[in-house]
Amino acid sequence: MYSKEVMDHFMNPRNVGEIPDADGVGEEGNPTCGDVMKISIKVKDGKIIDAKFKTFGCGAAIAVSSMVTEMVKGKTIEEALSISKETVAEALGGLPAQKMHCSNLGADALRRAIEDYKSKQGIQTPKAAKTKKKKAKTVKKTRKGT
Amino acid sequence: MYSKEVMDHFMNPRNVGEIPDADGVGEEGNPTCGDVMKISIKVKDGKIIDAKFKTFGCGAAIAVSSMVTEMVKGKTIEEALSISKETVAEALGGLPAQKMHCSNLGADALRRAIEDYKSKQGIQTPKAAKTKKKKAKTVKKTRKGT
Amino acid sequence: MKIRYFDHVATNPLREEILEAMLPYLKEEFGNPLSPYELGTRARTAIEEAREKVASLIGAKPSAVIFTSSGAEANNFALRGIALARQNKGKHIIVSRVEHHSVLNSARFLEKSGFTVTFLPVDKHGMVEPDTLKKAITKETTLVSIIHASPEVGTIQPIKELSAIAKENDIIFHTDAVASAGNIPVDVNELGVDLLSLAAHQFYGPKGAAALYVRPGLRIVPLIYGGIQENGRRAGTENVPAIVGMGKAAQMAKAELPEKMKHVKKLRDKLIEGITKVENVYLTGHPTERLPGHASFCVEFIEGEAMLLMLAAKGIYAASGSACSSKALKASPVLLSMGIPASLAQGSIVFTLGSENSEEDIDYLLSEFPQIISRLREISPYAGGWGNTEEKGQCIPKK
Amino acid sequence: MKIRYFDHVATNPLREEILEAMLPYLKEEFGNPLSPYELGTRARTAIEEAREKVASLIGAKPSAVIFTSSGAEANNFALRGIALARQNKGKHIIVSRVEHHSVLNSARFLEKSGFTVTFLPVDKHGMVEPDTLKKAITKETTLVSIIHASPEVGTIQPIKELSAIAKENDIIFHTDAVASAGNIPVDVNELGVDLLSLAAHQFYGPKGAAALYVRPGLRIVPLIYGGIQENGRRAGTENVPAIVGMGKAAQMAKAELPEKMKHVKKLRDKLIEGITKVENVYLTGHPTERLPGHASFCVEFIEGEAMLLMLAAKGIYAASGSACSSKALKASPVLLSMGIPASLAQGSIVFTLGSENSEEDIDYLLSEFPQIISRLREISPYAGGWGNTEEKGQCIPKK
Numbered sequence A, B: 001m002y003s004k005e006v007m008d009h010f011m012n013p014r015n016v017g018e019i020p021d022a023d024g025v026g027e028e029g030n031p032t033c034g035d036v037m038k039i040s041i042k043v044k045d046g047k048i049i050d051a052k053f054k055t056f057g058c059g060a061a062i063a064v065s066s067m068v069t070e071m072v073k074g075k076t077i078e079e080a081l082s083i084s085k086e087t088v089a090e091a092l093g094g095l096p097a098q099k100m101h102c103s104n105l106g107a108d109a110l111r112r113a114i115e116d117y118k119s120k121q122g123i124q125t126p127k128a129a130k131t132k133k134k135k136a137k138t139v140k141k142t143r144k145g146t
Numbered sequence C, D: 001m002k003i004r005y006f007d008h009v010a011t012n013p014l015r016e017e018i019l020e021a022m023l024p025y026l027k028e029e030f031g032n033p034l035s036p037y038e039l040g041t042r043a044r045t046a047i048e049e050a051r052e053k054v055a056s057l058i059g060a061k062p063s064a065v066i067f068t069s070s071g072a073e074a075n076n077f078a079l080r081g082i083a084l085a086r087q088n089k090g091k092h093i094i095v096s097r098v099e100h101h102s103v104l105n106s107a108r109f110l111e112k113s114g115f116t117v118t119f120l121p122v123d124k125h126g127m128v129e130p131d132t133l134k135k136a137i138t139k140e141t142t143l144v145s146i147i148h149a150s151p152e153v154g155t156i157q158p159i160k161e162l163s164a165i166a167k168e169n170d171i172i173f174h175t176d177a178v179a180s181a182g183n184i185p186v187d188v189n190e191l192g193v194d195l196l197s198l199a200a201h202q203f204y205g206p207k208g209a210a211a212l213y214v215r216p217g218l219r220i221v222p223l224i225y226g227g228i229q230e231n232g233r234r235a236g237t238e239n240v241p242a243i244v245g246m247g248k249a250a251q252m253a254k255a256e257l258p259e260k261m262k263h264v265k266k267l268r269d270k271l272i273e274g275i276t277k278v279e280n281v282y283l284t285g286h287p288t289e290r291l292p293g294h295a296s297f298c299v300e301f302i303e304g305e306a307m308l309l310m311l312a313a314k315g316i317y318a319a320s321g322s323a324c325s326s327k328a329l330k331a332s333p334v335l336l337s338m339g340i341p342a343s344l345a346q347g348s349i350v351f352t353l354g355s356e357n358s359e360e361d362i363d364y365l366l367s368e369f370p371q372i373i374s375r376l377r378e379i380s381p382y383a384g385g386w387g388n389t390e391e392k393g394q395c396i397p398k399k
């Protein structure tokens, strides 16, 4: 069902935890629906130098969180904002179609963390205050026949 | 599906044919429904001394005809009239339930032959003019589960 | 005694290679395809692979194939599922008089549920004339279902023409291809159909696996509700081994089709030629537009079940549409609807050939069958003719 | 890696002896049971023998058993077949909220077709209280369907009491015994039911064979129309091998039931005791009135599918009612209807045991599972509790 990369990030998740003196914290999801992701970031000179996550959710949700925190490290804030559901899924070698939207909240949680960081810094981001909700255009690996 | 006796009487039917100078001839059934039996009898001193049949129909119909002509030989007219669907079926080791009524016309054809004989003899049988239609009470061997 | 099986339209033996393909799923690969662990996902993969193979046999997309448990279920699903899904557009459906019971009786059920059904007549070959269909269409018509090939008389319907008429009128078209799929080329796009039923046991696959093709995008109401198997369109734990077997059977049938058709057609032609030499034996169905392995006759003055029994005693297995040979005790409505008199219909006998039949089988049949006919005619009161009251012309089914 | 299969409620492996019994019907005994020659009559006999065995498992007359292709089909058949057959008497039916999807969705289909449906609530153990049923009955009620045992929480319903209430009110009673038949004693007369569904793959039989018991004399409208198979009540060429397998499975299940129950109950008790030692792990379903091999829990602060994956990585196969583990992406309605908060329901995990499980399997599970819980809780943001906004009391399913 899951790709090798998903299973690897699920079984050996990277960056589990919380950054005690985080510069930004973001949460997305609701436990009554199944998945919640909490991401904390550390920013230095406009670059994300550390990211950690805590996730309540299925294998895909945990793998997505792990992958997002890996992808984001070393990126500038602007670069980090370009991370989307699709790029995360792609980096994971694809996600089952049904998991694409419900468990793939990493990019959203990250965006919230960045917003949090910006607002703490007093940076104005009128648009970013609302999490962009784009419809996915491509789902790379879907289960056949469904 | 069929008992050994049915198969024997079907594969090796007794008394096939027509008695050229028959004393009575009876026919029952309709080819559009599947089964027709024609029985001719030769009577001497109130006893049926010969019986022959011709049948259009299924295995059960042919076996029934064969059995009826066998059963009737040597019987008096009165004895012959006591032959019923049930006694024929019994003598054949049972008939499948579904064949019990549609293909078991031997006794009826025989009765018609006897009526024919009687009317030729000028014997009055006010009741017998109408073939008795009794509902079968017992069907010895039926297919299980149906 | 050697058995000569000439009843491939009743069912087929399961080919050894197909059983081999099924066996793992009857043993260690027993997982439920919905289970998330590997035992389950392997079962799911096996089903999806089978779906591709079945789809490929009929030129369809895999996602358009819904597995069912039998051809009858596929037909019920098609008729009721489409009639219900489209009942707001109209409540009239059209089927032919030569459909399988599963179509006829589904149509009758719909009739009881408030739908109007037209039962289309056929010509003496059992063929639906396109004009007849055209005339039957009303503004209310939502569905037409015409059998592809008749299991009883082998006639192949002009589905392409018929489906085109439906399409022109924006009507959904279903064909019951249970007797044809795997036996002649069946391509949903060639035929222009929206739905098509097929069953594995008709092409050397297992019993318990069949399928309904539903054109992508077409909404259909489920027949069996429940979980999300078959994309929510047909619930129930999947019969994985049987589905895998159907996949393998479809793959083999596709690969071997031209050869099989050639083989059975040759045998069939010999069989027809040999048997029709006997007096008062008539071929039923279309003389040319028929299944290549299908030879069906009416033998006058004798009855089908008696023929079957005598044939069986010689190791020859065949079928009949006579009243006595049907468990429902009714002569085949297909034969009657073709105008064959009821008395003649009693003499129905059907031989359907398969890959494993040989020329020697046919020789044997041709050497035995004429004797059987003679013997039964000796017993028959009609050997000299139906007589005054039973002339052929008058034996039209009463009712 | 050694696999420990704890998902017997999903499906069971096919026992070797059962496959052996089926094999002739997958090979030389391929006849269609309707065919009049011996190949056909042997198939028919095999089906009727299987029918006797299945009937014997549930204390029924053979003629009351109708074979279907799945438990889901049996449930659809029961609900729709009875609702339609009795629609002149009334158009109200009653089912519980803890039914299988095949019952729930059949009921919803009937709702769309003009019937009224009452979905009975259950208590915290998933049990229907007889009083609740009594109150739901109206003059219009024709059918009550209550599951015998829940595949999700193992709870066994007081069917005897519930069916008695139906009987008093002249209402037909159906029970879905798919998860119980073959696993605990199931006797149609003991239970007092008019209809009962069971499926072979739940007691080591094959997929593709299931049955509906219909009390003799009770009229039911077919779900699958067509020929005269199953006495005209369920059309389609019979899946002979699967039916034979179901017969054998029923026979074996009956013979081995006491021993099996004892065996799995012992393992289950050990499993429950071991797992509930972990903090914030709750048994779901009834503590005593439950299937002997059924152990189901909610593990707080973590999610079921993640548990399943980690268990599977250790060779342990189990099930979950969490939203993410269901292909429909909804948390089990059964858990929610028992009042379990939606967030807690995400932590659902279900172990169902079978004859082939050993004590060593349980030891292994108990040694591995607590670590898996810890690991996932380490990753979970809720390890310390649901927090203010997510207090258990507030996580009642919105909707």
Ligand SMILES: Cc1ncc(COP(=O)(O)O)c(C=O)c1O
Residues within 6 Å of the ligand: C235, C236, C237, D009, D010, D070, D071, D072, D073, D075, D100, D102, D147, D149, D150, D151, D176, D177, D178, D179, D199, D210
């Ligand atoms: C209680 C219950 N009813 C019905 C079903 C459906 O049976 P099947 O999977 O054979 O369609 C199941 C499936 O496990 C079940 O547990």
Ligand SMILES: Cc1ncc(COP(=O)(O)O)c(C=O)c1O
Residues within 6 Å of the ligand: C009, C010, C069, C070, C071, C072, C073, C075, C100, C102, C147, C149, C150, C151, C176, C177, C178, C179, C199, C210, D235, D236, D237
């Ligand atoms: C044309 C046709 N339709 C439907 C069916 C029913 O298929 P099944 O026997 O798989 O239910 C048959 C059976 O042979 C058939 O020949």
